[in-house]
Structures are given as structure tokens and as C-alpha cells.
Amino acid sequence: xxxxxAAYLITWGVIIAYIITVLMGFKKVSDEMKDLExxxxx
Amino acid sequence: xxxxxxTAFALMTLVLLxxxxxxAMIGAPTExxxxxxxxxxxxxxxxxxxxxxxxxxxxxxxxxYLAKRNAAMDAFAVSTAEVGLVFCTIVLLTGPIxxxxxxxxxxxxxxRLTSTLVLWLIYVSYLMLRKFSIGGPNPVxxxxxxxxxxxxxxxxxxxxxxxxxxxxxxxxxxxANSGIDPRMMHAFFVNMAAFTALGILLVWLRYTLERVxxxxxxxxxxxxxxxxx
Numbered sequence: 081x082x083x084x085x086a087a088y089l090i091t092w093g094v095i096i097a098y099i100i101t102v103l104m105g106f107k108k109v110s111d112e113m114k115d116l117e118x119x120x121x122x
Numbered sequence: 123x124x125x126x127x128x129t130a131f132a133l134m135t136l137v138l139l140x141x142x143x144x145x146a147m148i149g150a151p152t153e154x155x156x157x158x159x160x161x162x163x164x165x166x167x168x169x170x171x172x173x174x175x176x177x178x179x180x181x182x183x184x185x186x187y188l189a190k191r192n193a194a195m196d197a198f199a200v201s202t203a204e205v206g207l208v209f210c211t212i213v214l215l216t217g218p219i220x221x222x223x224x225x226x227x228x229x230x231x232x233x234r235l236t237s238t239l240v241l242w243l244i245y246v247s248y249l250m251l252r253k254f255s256i257g258g259p260n261p262v263x264x265x266x267x268x269x270x271x272x273x274x275x276x277x278x279x280x281x282x283x284x285x286x287x288x289x290x291x292x293x294x295x296x297x298a299n300s301g302i303d304p305r306m307m308h309a310f311f312v313n314m315a316a317f318t319a320l321g322i323l324l325v326w327l328r329y330t331l332e333r334v335x336x337x338x339x340x341x342x343x344x345x346x347x348x349x350x351x
Contacts, residue, residue: 087162087219088143091169091212095320098208102327109334116341 128326135323138316142168142309150309162220164309167293168317169212174279175321176206177241181272184265196261197332198325199268200252205324207245209317214242217289225288233281234289241278244271 146164153160183199186192217235218228229235248267252260282289293302302310 081158083159083219083223084161087216088165090215090219091165094208094212094215095324098205098324099327102324102331105331106334109331109338112338113334113341116338116345119345 128323131319131326132323135316135319138312138319142313142316145309145312150306151303153306156224159220159223162216163293164313165317166213166216166220167310168313169209169216171314172317172321173206173209173213174275175318176202176209176325177245177272177275179325180206180268181275184268187261188265193336194333196265197329197336199261199265200249200332201325201328203245203248203268203271204328205321207242207249208324209321210238210242210245214238230288232287232289233285234278234287237274237278237281241271241274244274 142164146161150161150164152158180199180202183195183202187195187199217238221230222228244267248264248271251267252264255263281287282291
């Protein structure tokens with residue numbers, strides 16, 4: 081059973097890590113967007 | 123991106139994945155010779171399927187980008203390459219975890235396993251080329267590399283059909299002795315649907331991010347031009 085659990089945990093670990101990376105990417109571009117708008121106003 | 127449609131699709135994917143997990147762990151019968159470890163099949167094969175959807179999609183988007191130089195196609199190409207690589211990584215990790223108790227070894231250099239590793243390396247190179255090189259015709263070079271990646275993906279698919287490999291022969295469409303128990307088939311197809319939906323969802327999410335990123339890059343370029351004038 082430990083091999084089975086290891087395989088399932090690794091699968092979900094990789095998928096969740098990827099989703100977190102993409103969501104962090106959204107945060108990064110949204111911050112950049114805000115900076116650009118701030119610069120435009122100045 | 124229509125956020126309502128995306129949320130509805132994400133919820134549907136979550137339901138399918140939960141159902142798939144239930145079927146894989148409880149619903150499907152335990153295989154007679156391999157035991158519980160055979161249940162890795164319900165995750166390993168659907169992940170390989172999503173990988174085989176993503177890489178040809180990347181190939182088509184790359185061809186379209188080379189022909190039209192359309193930014194949306196470039197965004198779609200990078201999204202499918204990244205998601206395909208995620209699923210290829212899972213395939214390369216879950217395969218040896220199944221192989222160790224069943225074959226007694228973690229890895230063997232047979233045609234299927236080796237070509238999958240080469241495929242993984244090609245797409246790692248593709249993404250590194252895009253991420254770490256500055257300026258110049260990077261999307262064009264990456265699109266050309268993607269074409270080699272897709273050729274290898276065809277080889278990965280055919281390896282267990284064309285050569286004698288340690289990797290099991292095709293479970294479906296592999297001749298008279300292929301096929302599985304109907305209850306296993308049910309668990310398998312629920313997981314195929316669940317992982318296909320997950321693959322679409324991840325490409326959708328990554329594509330949206332890439333489009334926003336392209337707009338930000340464009341705004342930076344405009345700002346630099348404005349500063350130069």
C-alpha cells in the first residue's frame with residue numbers, strides 16, 4: 081500500500097505545486113499592472 | 123476568461139476527481155497478481171493521456187505561431203507545453219513507483235521509458251529557452267523545438283507497439299489478449315474524464331496568465347518607447 085499512497089501523494093503534490101506557481105504568477109502580473117498604472121498617473 | 127464558466131468547470135472537475143479517487147481506491151476490484159499497487163494505473167495512464175493531448179496541441183499551436191506570428195497561439199503553445207510537462211513529470215515519477223514492487227527495479231532503459239525521459243528533457247529545454255533567454259526570436263526557436271518534441275511524443279506512443287519493451291503492452295487496442303475487467307474499466311474511464319478535465323482547466327488557467335503577461339510586457343515596451351521619445 082505504501083507504493084500506492086506514495087504514487088497518489090506525488091501526483092497531487094506535483095499538481096498542487098503547479099497550481100500554486102500559476103496563482104503566484106497571477107499575483108506577480110497583477111502587481112506589475114498596478115505599478116504601471118501608478119506610473120501612468122504620475 | 124469568463125469567470126462564471128471557469129468556476130463551473132473547476133467545480134465539475136473537482137467532482138470528477140473526487141469520484142475518480144473513490145473509484146480508484148475503493149470502487150475498482152484489487153488485481154489478483156499485483157495487488158493494491160495496480161491501482162497506480164488509474165492515475166498513471168490518465169496522466170499519460172493528458173500529456174499526449176498537450177504535446178500535439180503544443181505542436182499545432184507552434185505551427186500556427188510560425189505561420190501567423192499570432193501572440194494568442196504563442197500563449198496557447200507555452201500553456202500546453204507547461205501543462206504537458208507537469209503530467210509527463212507525474213508519469214515519470216509514478217511509473218517507477220509501480221515498477222519497483224512489480225518488476226523489482228525502479229527503472230530500465232527500454233524504448234518506452236527512455237523516449238519518455240527524452241520527451242521530458244525536450245520540453246524542459248523548450249521552457250528554459252523561453253524563460254531564460256533575453257530578446258531575439260525566442261518564441262520562433264521554441265516553436266521549432268516543439269516540433270521535435272512532438273515527433274518524440276509519437277515515438278513514445280508507438281514504442282510499446284513497435285518494440286519489445288519491459289513496459290506493459292497496450293491495455294486497450296493491443297490485440298486479442300488486451301483489455302481489463304469491466305469494473306476496472308469503469309474506474310479507469312472516470313479517471314480519464316477527470317484528468318482530461320483537469321488538463322483543460324490547467325491549460326485554461328495558464329493561458330489566461332500568459333495573455334495577461336503579454337499585455338504587461340506590451341505596456342512595459344510602450345512605456346520604454348514613451349520614455350525614449
